Amino acid sequence: MRILITGADGFLGANLRIRLREAGYQDIVGITRSSSPQELVAGLAAADFVFHLAGVNRPQTEDEFVRGNRDFTEQLCQALRSVGRRTPVVFSSSSQAALENPYGRSKLAAENILLSYGRESGAPVLLFRLTNVFGKWARPDYNSVVATFCHNVARGLPIRVDDPAAKLRLVYVDDVVDAMLRCLASPGPAAGLMEAGPVYETTVGEVADIIRSFFISRSTLLTPPVGTGLTRALYATYVTHLPAASFAYQIPQYDDPRGTFAEVLKTPDCGQFSYFTAHPGVTRGEHYHHTKAEKFVVIRGSAKFRFRQIVTGEFHEIVVRGGEGYIVETIPGWAHDITNVGDDELIVMLWANEIFDRARPDTITMKVVA
Known part of the structure; x- marks a missing residue:
């Protein structure tokens, strides 16, 4: 099976590529921002399954939302139509697709373009409306507030919490990848919204406090309960943001x-x-x-x-x-x-x-x- 991934060098794409290789999938085509339109068309022509993870979420102008989310998805679907195959597509959308803002509108437009392709071709089109994905390799000040907190706290830098009680919904990248791999093994419905979870309901203040506790634990030796749930996922994320010089630390003897x-x-x-x-x-x-x-x-x-x-x-x-x-x-x-x-x-x-x-x-x- 040949699998094509758009956004292959991004946070979610990098995690998915590793897990696909672990599962035995070797024929993986990665499409990145540096790929040419010809490479995209050629890759889609031979693809048996597509993970469409590319997108724009932090543009310089609102027009970039349209070009990076709606227009690129239209380009992808036109290439799939020209092949004449029923190539399944999994799309990483956003929970903001349900909201009336420029980013949400661009993601909703991309969803509708994909669903239209699915109806015309009979190909399964599965949509994940993701919310605040965090985990290893997320970029601080870009992918997730969790990544920003982890990066700064691991280096003894301050973090900004304007409203500790602000609600926050988080989903861990490994859980997202698990859900996407299940689609590959068994696409399931012909089209529709898919769930990735668990979704952790928390607050900005709680997440900040948990991450700070990881830093403090090296001096107190008191490790929080990091074996299950949100704290487990946050701890795994935090240690991936440690600089190499901090991989080891000394305890009193x-x-x-x-x-x-x-x-x-x-x-x-x-x-x-x-x-x-x-x-x-x-x-x-x-x-x-x-x-x-x-x-x-x-x-x-x-x-x-x-x-x-x-x-x-x-x-x-x-x-x-x-x-x-x-x-x-x-x-x-x-x-x-x-x-x-x-x-x-x-x-x-x-x-x-x-x-x-x-x-x-x-x-x-x-x-x-x-």
Whole structure:
């Protein structure tokens, strides 16, 4: 299958091209602003499917809306008609096509031109009225306010929020591409509006606060819940705007005669991750918790974990070596310690189910073996 993409070097086009290649589509023709009319006609003549993503949304004059959206779409449809094939078209329109403004009118006109081509040819014409698409490779001060916020915050630059309560509807680029790929696999209806989502209903102020929290997290080590929904998509977008010099950052390390301890990452509701080292023969821990629970993974070296139930005195001992893949859990009400019983430095990663609170540490000193 030969697939033609207009606007192939744009934000949405670049994301779609990558995903098409991943899905096994190799015969992809990209049309960009530098392509000639002859290249467009030749590409359309051989195309089996068209993603029409090109358009103008930030012109110098309103006439550019007409030329870039309506007139270019008319040129595309005339070329498709001349071929005489039923070539399906997916069009990236805009939610503003429902509004009475120059950009919206130009997008609505493009929709109607495509639908007319579909009725005449019998080709499927599928329209996506997209709203505020954001994601990797979006250009700041052009594609999306999210891109602008991410770019500036990642560099410590100010962002402008005139009305924090202003409503904002966002859709993530990967979700848009997923919906477009489904059209390629099964065009579905002969014509009509298609949905890409989820559409996130939020505010400018909320988005700004979430993005700022990503920047702050490097100093507080407190990472927002970035695993689902809008925050996940915003975080993925934010880190793509980091300059290469900011790909790495350092965390505080605390050294004493036993070795090193460092907190790595904290979460709002799932505790924190840390690591520590211990020199040969060194014992760490020697305390118990009432509620706090921990998981330890030995990365390098050999560790002896000792436990004693603080009421009954019951004793238990475990030796774990790096690379064995064991997790050792500490249990509330059991005093525990960890001793480096090897000849090399011991390195241990640990997770605690709560963030360490210096005011209420829930860490009571007690030796396991008197």
